[in-house]
Amino acid sequence: MMKCRANRWLSALTLMASAVFPSGALSQNGGSFFEPFDTLSQNRWFVSNGWANGDHQSCLWHRNRVEVEDGKLLLSLTGHSKQDRDFSCGEIQTQDRLGYGTFEARMKVPYARGMNANMFTFIGAPQDRPHNEIDFEFIARNEPTLQTNFHFKGDSDNAKLQSMPDDEVFRTYSFIWEPGRIRWYIDGKLQRDLSGDALPNEPQKMYISIWSTDTLVSWMGEFSANSAPQVLEVDWAAYTKLGERCAFEQSVLCEDGIDVP
Template identity: 65%
Template sequence: MSRYRRQAMLSAITLAVPLVMGPMRSAAEDTSFFEPFDRLTKDRWFISSGWTNGDHQSCLWHRDRVAVEDGKLLLSLTADAKDGHDLSCAEIQSRTRFGYGTYEARMKVPYARGMNANLFTFIGAPQDRPHNEIDFEFIAPRGPTLQTNFHTANNSKNEGFLEMADDGVFRSYAFIWEPDRIRWYIDGALIRDQRGGVLPDDPQKIYLSLWSTETLVEWMGAFDPESAPQTLVVDWLAYTELGAGCTFEGSVLCQDGVDVSQ
């Protein structure tokens, strides 16, 4: 999630995951799954709580901001004091690392100036690995905007921007990550196709989060606490290994014309 993520991740996160080394396809945890969020299982998900990712983040990660209700994951940003911070916010991260394949979620995204709602994959310094990352980031510095991006150890200037509607409806977001290509989709429509170049190649963890800033104003604007509470609502999330094809109804891989080769 932007070039700031490299500096943002804290070593405390490392305690939540085992170290997985080796080539992409040999990652032992590289298995497809569909998460309906009927509950938040501890063997799959870790809740970030008790720290921030740096001075740029104006809210504190706190487990109280993570909830599951009526088959939906709720990640909230609220104006209530937690451990010296006036705002508290939410993040979950997978305990497992995943490789090439399709990452997708159905979400209702909030927009506010100075706030970032996101779905992304990441591995980097906290896990003693080179920086690898692929992003969906929803921001509103001057209006609702989707920023897609990817990062490698020496390449973080790969942003793409798309104006969005702040209409409070669920949409399906997906990216297909292959060795020489990344494709981003919204409701099955291709919005960006990155072919070739230096792309991420290391298994990564999956993250969902909602956070705010008072300092990254050029990028996101400054968050107004009076705009809280805000909530990112996630209906489901899924990962499908490269080459597995259509594995559940609603997947982008079930659409005609979406080709994925192993």
């Protein structure tokens, strides 16, 4: 995402840091999982509630925008205002920090101007750690667009944009993160492959969310009340620790020709 991410996390989450992010927990504390969203496990997931990530965000995270129904996670962005925000929106994050491995989610992504639907990993200022982040972000300032990106110690200008169909179908979004390399996949097909030394290297939490803006218009456009409600549907999400292979049949790691150390 853009350089504002670290600042907006600071402004909203610092007060939450001691409760949500235990001090001194700097290493990976979570193992592999497959989440079918039959329920929303409080042991695995934390629901963001009662704050926004900064002034740029026109919605407030609220628990009512997070639902599980018929085996799917539903994250919504609605016109139900909360506190000083015109809209309310949904986000979940893993309780655990997860290290190198494969992060995946099968999602039906909505597109609207001024809206960001996403699956990403993050650690940073709220945990007193350098900013590390890996992104799948779906925006639509001019057309449905996927932005893949990573952030590492203040370097956030690593975005790649590609057009996406707005056909309301489920797709599997995966990235394989290993020392010195990140690969992004859609339905098992490689979209981007990066190697180098200046890549994320700290355990991170996995997030899935949907949110809106009325200020980041040069990047996303401005969200209109007429666009609400919007719903990001998630069939399943998963993490496979590096070194484990094909832990469940839907994984990109089960595809022929995937090179995994």
